[in-house]
Amino acid sequence: MEQDSFFYKLTHRNLFRVIENRLINMYFIMQYHFIKRDFTEYHVDDIDRTLTLIEEQGQSISRFGDGEFKWIQMKSQDSFQTPDAGLSKRLEEVLKSSSNHCMIGLPDAFSGMSQFTRNGKDGWRMIMARDVHPILPLLDKNRHYGNANISRPYMDFNNKNAAETIFKHFKRIWRNRNLLIVEGAKSRLGIGNDLFSGSESVQRILCPEINAWSVYEEIKSTTVSYAQTLDNPLIIIALGPTATVLAYDLSETGIQALDLGHIDIEYEWMKKHYLKKHAIPGKYVNEAPTEGGRLVSADIQSDTYHSEILVRIGSDEK
Secondary structure, X not given: OHHHHHHHHHHHHHHHHHHXXXXXXXXXXXXXXXXXXXXXXXXXXXXXXXXXXHHHHOOEXXXXXXXXXXXXXXXXXXXOOOOOHHHHHHHHHHHHOOOOOEEEEEOHHHHOOOOEOHHHHHHHHHHHHHHHHHHHHHOOOOOEEEEHHHHOOOOOEOOXXXXXXXXXXXXXXXXXXXXXXXXXXXXXXXXXXXXXXXXXXXEEEEEOOOOHHHHHHHHHHHHHXXXXXXXXXXXXXXXXXXXXXXXXXXXXXOOOXXXXXXXXXXXXXXXXXXXXXXXXXXXXXXXXXHHOOOOOXXXXXXXXXXXXXXXXXXXXXO
């Protein structure tokens, strides 16, 4: 009886937490309607324009989404990176930077909500009110920003067909380029699909999938060292907020770097015609925790993948 009472209280407590979270989310969704005009004062290029600048001008991009805005504000979140004062400072510096080499990407939601699905609308209204509105003073109303949704063009958008065109554009960008992928140890970008078809070569630097920022300097120095050995390199980074900072820092050394977190998962979802976020076997999917998306085996049966790995940072296996 005592044990049954414990589980009852636990279940009751969890139910209260779910209701509390939903009420908070509803509050911010409603608040968005009173502040949405504030976002129209900032200019965010569309996805096609952003990709064109990357392709034709060799621009790098550092992307800011809800996670990055939370990390700037030192908000805790259910994610793969704990808040860190040093990370917060660097993210703010990058957001306020005015580099000629690196675009700063902001969410497509700055242009409105009509392009999103119903779930996408509610999600972005909440994010814009809760996480983005407090950092508006850090942005420049006279600046043109890139579009952070370049690597997330499928799941949240009504027009699913547009994603295919966007991924074709990406393939033009890395056609005949030597790719150096800097990713979490279980992200496995491009494995099991043709995302990087047409590239000259693919090599990988594997980093910790949890709290990669703790070894940032090693990640940066290692990436620069290997990039300098490649002809016509393009660095593709999928490493949470660490990628946002790294893409900027690499661009300042003259290396083109693209912060493209989630691109492989969005590509997988598009190819499978998914309409909800699902786990992808063998790959770390942070946004599908209830399906086991964060429980990924360290082992992978792919000779090609293992041959592409240059180094594992933060691991005893080098």
